[in-house]
Amino acid sequence: MEPPSVLTTLLCEDDVCETVAHWFEQRDFTVEWRRAGVRGFDIDATHRVSGQRWILEAKGATNSNKNSTTFGKPYNQNGAYSRVSQAYWMASRWACLESLKDVNIGIAIPSTYYFDNHSRQ
Numbered sequence: 191m192e193p194p195s196v197l198t199t200l201l202c203e204d205d206v207c208e209t210v211a212h213w214f215e216q217r218d219f220t221v222e223w224r225r226a227g228v229r230g231f232d233i234d235a236t237h238r239v240s241g242q243r244w245i246l247e248a249k250g251a252t253n254s255n256k257n258s259t260t261f262g263k264p265y266n267q268n269g270a271y272s273r274v275s276q277a278y279w280m281a282s283r284w285a286c287l288e289s290l291k292d293v294n295i296g297i298a299i300p301s302t303y304y305f306d307n308h309s310r311q
Contacts, residue, residue, distance in 0.1 A: 200264055201300045203250035207232055210246065210298045219244075226254035233298060244294045247280040249273040251300040270304035 201209065203226035211221040214235040221235045232248040251270075253260040265273060277297040284295050299305050 200252040200262060200302070201250050202226065202252050202254040202261070203232070203248050204254050206248045206250050206298050206300055210248065211235070214244070223248075226250070242294065243292075244296065245284060245290070246296045246298045247277045247284075248298040249277045249300075249305075251302045251305060264302060265304060267304050267307070270302065271308050274299060274305060274308040 207223040207225075210233055211223045214221045214233075218238045219235040220238060221233065222231075223233045224230050231245040233244070233246040235244045235246075236242070250273075251264055252262055255261055274297075277299060281295050281297050284290050284293075299309060
């Protein structure tokens with residue numbers, strides 16, 4: 191099945207990180223985020239008062255490399271499945287680490303037809 195309509199704006203991983211970072215900052219968190227391809231937590235947010243910490247693995251709906259031939263093109267069913275799977279795998283890996291036992295762990299992915307298909311089941 192094909193998506194019902196053409197997407198108007200595709201968020202790459204950097205866009206997803208920036209959007210989520212802004213969301214946290216509006217809620218009094220300090221936030222560090224890494225550009226796509228840089229190792230580490232994609233988003234690391236700590237609340238200024240409570241100390242509550244969140245780490246997130248982010249994925250985008252298109253390639254983050256503006257020089258790539260796939261930049262600006264949406265991932266298809268297989269591409270979205272692969273990225274959602276990678277995000278869940280990384281988050282589950284972190285959840286097993288003793289050093290992160292008191293940290294909230296999550297994923298940040300865009301809402302597109304294919305990403306929604308794989309993340310809401």
